[in-house]
Amino acid sequence: MADPSCVCEGPLYEMYRGVCRNNSDKEWFDVQQIRYDVTRIPSRTICKEWIKTKGHYHPLSPDGLAYPEIYEVLEGAAYYLLQKRDLSDIVLVRAEKGDLILIPPGYGHITVNPTMETLTMANLVSSAFASQYLPYEELKGGAYYIFSDGGMKKNPAYPADIPDIRIVDATGTHLPEPFPDKSLYDLVGDVMRLRFLNHPREFEDLYPGLYLYT
Numbered sequence: 078m079a080d081p082s083c084v085c086e087g088p089l090y091e092m093y094r095g096v097c098r099n100n101s102d103k104e105w106f107d108v109q110q111i112r113y114d115v116t117r118i119p120s121r122t123i124c125k126e127w128i129k130t131k132g133h134y135h136p137l138s139p140d141g142l143a144y145p146e147i148y149e150v151l152e153g154a155a156y157y158l159l160q161k162r163d164l165s166d167i168v169l170v171r172a173e174k175g176d177l178i179l180i181p182p183g184y185g186h187i188t189v190n191p192t193m194e195t196l197t198m199a200n201l202v203s204s205a206f207a208s209q210y211l212p213y214e215e216l217k218g219g220a221y222y223i224f225s226d227g228g229m230k231k232n233p234a235y236p237a238d239i240p241d242i243r244i245v246d247a248t249g250t251h252l253p254e255p256f257p258d259k260s261l262y263d264l265v266g267d268v269m270r271l272r273f274l275n276h277p278r279e280f281e282d283l284y285p286g287l288y289l290y291t
Contacts (some may be wrong), residue, residue: 095113126223134185147256159180159185166240182277
C-alpha cells in the first residue's frame with residue numbers, strides 16, 4: 078500500500094482456482110495443462126487507494142519466454158496495471174465487462190477495481206507453473222499506486238527513473254488472430270486458440286501487434 082501504516086480488516090478478494098462445469102471439462106483442462114480461475118474483488122477503497130490484487134510475475138516457460146495469461150471481465154470494470162520485469166514499460170489497461178486482456182510474456186500485473194461495483198473476472202493460464210509474488214512483496218507493491226480520487230503516485234521503493242504510466246483503453250477492442258475472441262470458457266476444446274498459454278515462443282512475433290504496445 079502507499080501508506081505503509083495502512084490497516085484494514087476482512088478479505089480483500091476471493092480467488093477460485095481450477096473452476097470447471099463438469100468432469101469432462103476438468104479432464105480437458107488437466108490434459109492441456111490449462112487452468113480456468115474466477116476472481117471476485119469487492120467495491121472498496123483502502124487508505125485512499127482502490128482495492129487491488131497483490132501482483133505477480135510468471136516464470137519462463139520451457140521455450141525460454143515467460144508464460145502469458147488472459148483475463149475476461151465478467152462483471153464491473155477493471156484496471157490492469159502491467160509492468161515489464163525490467164521496468165522499461167508500465168501500462169494501465171482499462172477494461173469493462175466483456176473485454177479480454179492478454180498479459181504478454183514478461184509483464185507482471187496487478188488488478189484494480191476502480192469502481193463502487195463488484196469486479197468479477199475470469200482467467201485462463203497454464204497450470205504448469207507457480208506465480209512469483211516475491212518481487213511485489215519486496216518492493217511493497219507495483220511501480221505505481223492508484224488512488225480513488227484519480228491520482229497516481231510512483232512507488233518510492235522503485236528506481237527513480239521508471240517511466241511514466243502509459244494508459245490504454247481496451248474497452249470494446251478485440252485481440253488479433255489467433256488469440257481468443259470470445260468468452261474464455263467457451264474455448265474449452267479449442268486447443269489451437271489456447272496454445273499460446275503453454276507455447277508463448279511460437280507467438281513471439283504477434284505480441285508487438287497488441288494494443289499494449291506503442
